[in-house]
Amino acid sequence: xxxxxxxxxxxxxxxxxxxxxxxxxxxxxxxxxxxxxxxxxxxxxxxxxxxxxxxxxxxxxxxxxxxxxxxxxxxxxxxxxxxxxxxxxxxxxxxxxxxxxxxxxxxxxxxxxxxxxxxxxxxxxxxxxxxxxxxxxxxxxxxxxxxxxxxxxxxxxxxxxxxxxxxxxxxxxxxxxxxxxxxxxxxxxxxxxxxxxxxxxxxxxxxxxxxxxxxxxxxxxxxxxxxxxxxxxxxxxxxxxxxxxxxxxxxxxxxxxxxxxxxxxxxxxxxxxxxxxxxxxxxxxxxxxxxxxxxxxxxxxxxxxxxxxxxxxxxxxxxxxxxxxxxxxxxxxxxxxxxxxxxxxxxxxxxxxxxxxxxxxxxxxxxxxxxxxxxxxxxxxxxxxxxxxxxxxxxxxxxxxxxxx
Ligand SMILES: [Mn+2]
Numbered sequence: 414x415x416x417x418x419x420x421x422x423x424x425x426x427x428x429x430x431x432x433x434x435x436x437x438x439x440x441x442x443x444x445x446x447x448x449x450x451x452x453x454x455x456x457x458x459x460x461x462x463x464x465x466x467x468x469x470x471x472x473x474x475x476x477x478x479x480x481x482x483x484x485x486x487x488x489x490x491x492x493x494x495x496x497x498x499x500x501x502x503x504x505x506x507x508x509x510x511x512x513x514x515x516x517x518x519x520x521x522x523x524x525x526x527x528x529x530x531x532x533x534x535x536x537x538x539x540x541x542x543x544x545x546x547x548x549x550x551x552x553x554x555x556x557x558x559x560x561x562x563x564x565x566x567x568x569x570x571x572x573x574x575x576x577x578x579x580x581x582x583x584x585x586x587x588x589x590x591x592x593x594x595x596x597x598x599x600x601x602x603x604x605x606x607x608x609x610x611x612x613x614x615x616x617x618x619x620x621x622x623x624x625x626x627x628x629x630x631x632x633x634x635x636x637x638x639x640x641x642x643x644x645x646x647x648x649x650x651x652x653x654x655x656x657x658x659x660x661x662x663x664x665x666x667x668x669x670x671x672x673x674x675x676x677x678x679x680x681x682x683x684x685x686x687x688x689x690x691x692x693x694x695x696x697x698x699x700x701x702x703x704x705x706x707x708x709x710x711x712x713x714x715x716x717x718x719x720x721x722x723x724x725x726x727x728x729x730x731x732x733x734x735x736x737x738x739x740x741x742x743x744x745x746x747x748x749x750x751x752x753x754x755x756x757x758x759x760x761x762x763x764x765x766x767x768x769x770x771x772x773x774x775x776x777x778x779x780x781x782x783x784x785x786x787x788x789x790x791x792x793x794x795x796x797x798x799x800x801x802x803x804x805x806x807x808x809x810x811x812x813x814x815x816x817x818x
Pocket of ligand 1: 629
């Protein structure tokens with residue numbers, strides 16, 4: 414079957430036995446990288462998908478296969494070139510594309526979507542970007558002509574299902590797409606996923622998911638580069654934005670050498686880092702600053718002072734004249750406190766639920782805490798939505814956080 418074809422190709426290329434290779438790929442390097450693995454039938458795919466469910470998704474790069482730092486630079490490795498083959502052939506074979514991402518879009522989802530959009534447009538394709546929610550003010554400068562439908566209207570959404578291809582970036586589950594889920598999931602379009610989040614279930618065999626990547630934008634850069642497609646000035650700004658925001662200005666551990674290498678290449682095309690930083694971060698309103706002051710002045714601690722949390726009620730948002738979206742970034746302030754292992758913010762949403770964001774030191778896993786609450790994210794930055802009162806949310810989540818220390 415196809416799996417053997419892949420192994421035979423790879424074994425011949427590497428001069429190792431197929432048995433050794435299967436051992437390496439399934440035991441040393443748990444992989445889920447469909448584009449490099451030819452699974453010819455639906456049955457093959459189902460078997461392989463079942464096998465991989467729940468495993469960490471890693472790109473098939475170990476020490477002997479070249480190191481991460483070379484990604485985006487060296488294209489000599491035939492395996493790496495093959496990595497995007499299926500995505501490329503889907504792009505080449507089709508004309509109309511819908512690009513979407515997760516609810517409450519962030520710098521990486523918007524940057525990645527615009528990177529793919531400009532690439533497709535440069536290739537003469539029809540493309541549209543549609544998001545469940547509005548673009549936060551910090552990123553509207555990336556879209557001066559309003560190329561992104563956000564929030565997508567019901568009329569927009571009704572049309573989306575007719576596209577040839579649905580490209581989901583920075584997310585890998587249909588439930589992350591909000592109102593766009595139904596038309597996109599049910600459409601007859603080919604589906605492509607480009608992402609760097611851990612996954613629980615693959616929604617398409619054409620998935621490029623690399624949990625080692627700093628950001629989806631880093632992967633989209635790799636796609637554009639490997640296709641030899643033109644990189645527009647806007648796409649360069651957008652992809653740099655994705656890397657900058659997902660690494661929290663290159664602070665996170667997943668800011669591997671590769672993130673810096675790709676960032677450097679984007680800078681060399683003319684991206685102005687101080688302008689991008691200014692557009693994204695130096696744009697607080699008085700109302701947001703007042704709300705942050707209110708939230709910070711009531712900071713609480715538990716777990717022997719190792720867990721800090723903030724709460725933002727509807728009343729606080731209304732009294733300060735701020736917006737719900739203004740709370741983004743507040744939780745990061747908790748992590749500036751010495752000795753804190755986990756920081757949490759609880760924000761009362763309009764619908765009565767509580768939005769929770771968690772941050773942690775590199776050695777502490779808050780993704781598991783978020784997954785336990787029905788949410789998810791990354792090891793050191795995750796989130797969830799809690800159905801219940803603020804008090805219940807605080808009680809449940811702080812207990813789970815203390816247990817995760
Ligand atoms: Mn991301």
